[in-house]
Amino acid sequence: MEIRKGKFLKEYSIKKRLSHINYADVIVSFVVVAVIGLIMIPLPSFLLDFLIIINITIGINVLLMTLFTKSVLEFSTFPTLLLITTMFRLGLNISSTRLVLTQGNAGHVIDAFANVVAGNNYIVGAVIFVIITIIQIIVVTNGASRVSEVSARFTLDAMPGKQMAIDADLNAGIISEEEAKQRRSDLQREASFFGAMDGASKFVKGDAIAGIIITLINLIGGILIFSIGQGMEITEALSTFGKLSIGDGLVSQIPSLLISVSSGIIVTRSNDNLTFGGSISGDLFKNPLIMWIVTIVLITLALVPGFPTIPFLIVAACFAAIGYFLKGKEKSEIAAAKKAKQEQALIRKEQEMEEDESVASFQVEPISIEIGYALISLTDETMDNSLMRQIVNIRKQCAHELGVLLSPIRIRDNLQLAPNDYCIKIKGNEVARGDIYPTKYLVVNPDTDQVTLDGIPTKEPAFGLDALWVDEGTKEFADLNGMTIVEPVTVIATHLKEVIYQNTSELLGRQEVKTLLEGIKDRYNVVIDELIPDILRLGEVQKVLQNLLKEQIPINDLVTILETLADFGTMTKDAELLTEHVRQSLKRTIVKQYLTNDDSLYVITLSPTVEDMLTKNIQKTSTGSIPVLKPEIITAIFDNLNTIHQQLVAQGLNHVVLASPNTRLVFKKLISYNFPEISVLSLNEVPNEVSIETCGMITVDHAE
Structure with a gap:
């Protein structure tokens, strides 16, 4: 029992030790010993051919590895590999010399190199061999050795500073402890590499010198042995062993040159995290x-x-x-x-x-947008048509068209909303809502007699038009049929723009007015200093500007507005009267948006009876002047106006209501809720050069 137990423990111990053995280490160990064995053991010519091909392959492989490394630390075993490959080549040299001197033949590879390079003239082969050797010793090996020496010296001199830089980054929290350890290790490995390369480059230089000596031995020894010992003629021996010696030298020196070039490349590389090809293409x-x-x-x-x-x-x-x-x-x-x-x-x-x-x-924000979680992808700033970019464009457009500098528009996700819903808020209060599908497209007015589309029926949120949400394939079909197609982001942007234009007066606070005035103060400081605060306060100027924006009148001609307020502000502080005076100063700006191509203005006038009723029934309140009329009179005015308005809309005529200066404002207030799209102008707001075309008259059958 004890014997079996001891035997089991012994076998277990052996298996445990074997499990920790790296088989790559075993293979490399045998290869290194075999390289040393080449010096002592004679090789047949076919095996020598095979090993020579392996030697050339190793040289090509090492050269390519140095071209594709990004840092010397990726090939830190190169100095040791340099020694092993040198010994391998010397072993092959000795084996080929043994075959040359004993058999007068060194295999097919050496013979092929001799015939291809030297041809029928071994002197040419000798010259080529000498040139290759000189290039290797004087140019490549000496240069690489010098670079390795200088690099090792500078790397060692720079180590204290680099160590301090690593410690500073660690203390500042820029890098972690593990990163600091890795950097210190890389620094030490880099210094060891260049130090080892400084000595290893001597192997290549010695290998080249040994190759010359071995070639001379092959040439002289072969001629003496076979001419004296075996009766070969001198000329024949010189030709035979000249080619063999040159072929043997080339077979040895070409892989050696590849290794030398590799060592030169790797020690002259900069640590730019690029391969040799990437570095040189970027530089040249x-x-x-x-x-x-x-x-x-x-x-x-x-x-x-x-x-x-x-x-x-x-x-x-x-x-x-x-x-x-x-x-x-x-x-x-x-x-x-x-x-x-x-x-x-x-x-x-x-x-x-x-x-x-x-x-x-x-x-609360002046204006904000809240979106459901399915719409978050529309705010991706990397998109060419993201919601963020659209909002920036809307703010620029409002500044250009209305003269108002909007406050930043916030976008927030709201989990209480449906995934595809969004809402627009002004000062924390919801004023508009809609739903969109970020992966679909909106086709506006899709109902035609010729084409029927499949999609999700909806209403276009900005203008309330019939629409469909369709997929990519249906969208292309609709596009071919000339239908209006809108992207999801554009739907929100258009809706937002309309909401802003309808509520611009609420978004213009005292701070925004002050910002506008500061923007023009450098050039027009005289009118600003005259008006504020001696004639009007900032809040009174704000009310006039808000009154203009309520009727979609741009305030980008701010200088004209301020000069008019300065002229009439000494006579009245009534914001409504001041607004009417400003409107008359801006008459060309107001009228131009309603003119036809021939500069005609189509108007609906008020009958004298209606004008008289409005004039007599104006009542002043805290919110301004309002008309106080009987319900039946108001109903009659609305019915008459609606009839004329619908007829003109059907004809495609852009039109306004034309009233006297005294009744313009109260009539606008009267119809603003039921007919917000109809503008009301006064006679004083129409320039003399504009041709007026009357399209109808508002009358009532009831008198007060």
Whole structure:
């Protein structure tokens, strides 16, 4: 029992140790020992061919790895690998020398290299071999060795400063403890790498020198052995062993050159987190102007007598194409950068607008939009047609058309709303509501005799028109049939704009008026200083501006408004009378929106009876002047006005009601609730050059 238990524990211990063994380590260990064994063990020619091909493959693989690494730390085993590959090549050199001196043959690979490179002239092969060796020793290896030495020195000198920078970032909380450990480890590995490369580059230099010596041994030894010992003629021996020696040297030096170039590439790389190809393409091909200058130079050389024209023109065309491509890429990058800059500016602007939210969170917003959770995607600022961009455009449009600088419009999600619903609030009170489908399109007035569409019936929220929400496929069909198609974001934006235009007077507070005045004070400070506060207070100016906005009259001609108030403000403080005076000063601005193409104004007039009744029944209240008429008279006026109005709408005529200056305001107040779309002008608000066309007259059959 004890014997079986001990045997079991022993086997378990062996299995446990084996489970921790890395098989890659075992394989590498055997390979390293086998490399050393090449020096002592003779190899047959077919196996030597196989190992020579592996040697060339290793050289190509190492070169490609250095081209695709982004940092020296990604190939930190390169110095050790340099030693192993050097020993491998030397072992192959010794094995090939043994075959050359004993059999006068070193396999197919060496023979192929000798015939391809040297051909029938081994002197040419010798020259090529010498050139490759000189390039490797003097140019590549010496340069890489020097770069490694300088890099190691500067890396070691910079370590204390880099360590302090890591500690500073750690203390400032910029990086974590784990990141700091990783950076310290990378710094130490980088210093160790360049230090090791400084010594490892000597292996390559020694390998090149050894290759020359081995080649000379193959040449001299082969000639002596086979000419003296085996009776081969000197010329034949010289030709045979010249080719074999050159082939053996090339087979050895070409992989060695690949490794040397790899070492040069890896020690001269900058840690820019880019591969070699990415770095060099970004540096060489980033300026189209340089490409075009090179093109001009090449074309000039092509025109020089005696120079080959066609090759120069072909290369010039290539560089011109590269320059054209880079110019297009540069324009697209500039456009993308400009777009990104605009987006960042928009984001910063929105952030600035929200900075005071924490301070004044208890205050209601002048205007805001609340949306259901299904509509949140419409506020994505990365979209070209996002709701945020539409709101910015609406604010600009209001400033241009009405002369009003709106306060920032807030967008909030409201879980109490249905997923597809939204509501518009003014000063915390809901004034409009609608529902949209963010993945569908709105087709307005879809009912026709020729076409029937499938969709969700609805009403267009801004104007109450019949509409359908349709899918992408139906939308394309509707578009082909000439129907009006509106995107979901545009539906909200249009509704918001109409709400703003209908309630602009409520959004114009004293602060907004002060901002408007400050905007023109630099150029028109005289009229502002004369008017406020000596003639009118800021609140009285605000009431006049609000009265104008209530009837959709823009106030962007603020100078004319202020000068009129300064002229008449000394005679009256009544906001209604001051508003009528201002309207008369703005008569061209008021009338132009109702004129036809031939500058005619179509009007509905008031009969003398109606004018007289209105004049006699004006009553002053705290909210202004209102008409006090009998219900039957008001009903008669409304019926008469509605009949004429519907007839003119059917004819497509834009029209207004024309009244006397004394009755204009009270008549507008009388019909404002039932006919908010009908404008009322006074005779003094129509310029003399405008032609008036009477389309009807409002009369009543009842007299007071």
